[in-house]
Amino acid sequence: MTASIIDGKAIALAIREELGLEVSDFQERTGVTPHLAAILVGDDPASAIYVRNKQRACEKAAIQSTMHRLEADTTQQQLLGLVEQLNTDPLVHGILCQLPLPDQIQEQAILDAIAPAKDVDAFHPESVGLIVQGRPRFLPCTPHGIQQLLLRSGIETSGAHVVILGRSEIVGKPMALLMVQKQEGANATVTICHSRTRDLAAITTSADILIAAIGRPGFVTAGMVKPGAVVIDVGINRVDDRLVGDVDFEPVSEIAAAITPVPGGVGPMTIAMLLKNTLAAARELSGDLSN
Ligand code: GUN
Secondary structure (H helix, E strand, O other): OOOEEOOHHHHHHHHHHHHHHHHHHHHHHHOOOOEEEEEEEOOOHHHHHHHHHHHHHHHHOOOEEEEEEEOOOOOHHHHHHHHHHHHHOOOOOEEEEOOOOOOOOOHHHHHHHOOHHHOOOOOOHHHHHHHHOOOOOOOOHHHHHHHHHHHHOOOOOOOOEEEEEOOOOOOHHHHHHHHOOOOOOOOOEEEEEOOOOOOHHHHHOOOOEEEEOOOOOOOEOHHHOOOOOEEEEOOOEEEOOEEEOOEOHHHHHOOOOEEOOOOOOHHHHHHHHHHHHHHHHHHHHOOOOOO
16 A cells, blocks of 8 residues: 655645635734744754744735844843733734743743733643643644644544654644544544653554654654554654654555655644634734634
């Protein structure tokens, strides 16, 4: 069997086009232009590329974006000052602080300081708490993007065994929370595996949907995948100047029913969901009740 390739780039483009129309409709009705403020601290080249891609996608959807670039030696106080300024700026609807941050800054302190109404990454404890309770304000971009990939590819999640590799705050944990919700595109039986999990292959081979988010190139081998499973690769690893995922793509695609490529799978969906959250934030903050 050869897996069908889930084209995240094409699906994300379709979503971005839908969003572009929604943005212009909102803009015409209210006179408000949705505005994302992105903060980039230091000069990590990968982070700079991610933020630039997010900004480009904003432009294409007629969402305003401003980039706040801070030096690598920025103090926590300085960064908190910028966050506060953006929190109170009535023209800013979404705030994104690209992670990771330099060592002298406590990430959680920054995420805690972002106004929940502008928390388009959904990393604030209030955002996470609302997700836990099944009444989200914003959904975290990468897990939401994966859920949309599954939905738009017609992959049934209800009653499916979804196995997630990785327990990060950005992907693993919130992914599990989304898939276990009582709603369309969820209702799954969820297992989270991590570095201390015993007999990993015994669990992964029982997955109907296997989601790899551990940041280890080629970690998921063919022997870890059930024939006919759906494999979602969240990994973006740089190996010899090439981007590779957490999945050993060629052999696994011989076994799986469907698989996401890297690049062009999950990555573009993360950005599309960020735009969606930014529009939602602008709507909410400007009291737009239509839709
Ligand atoms: N670093 C890696 N992924 C993300 C993300 O989704 N948002 C932010 N802010 N930083 C990240």
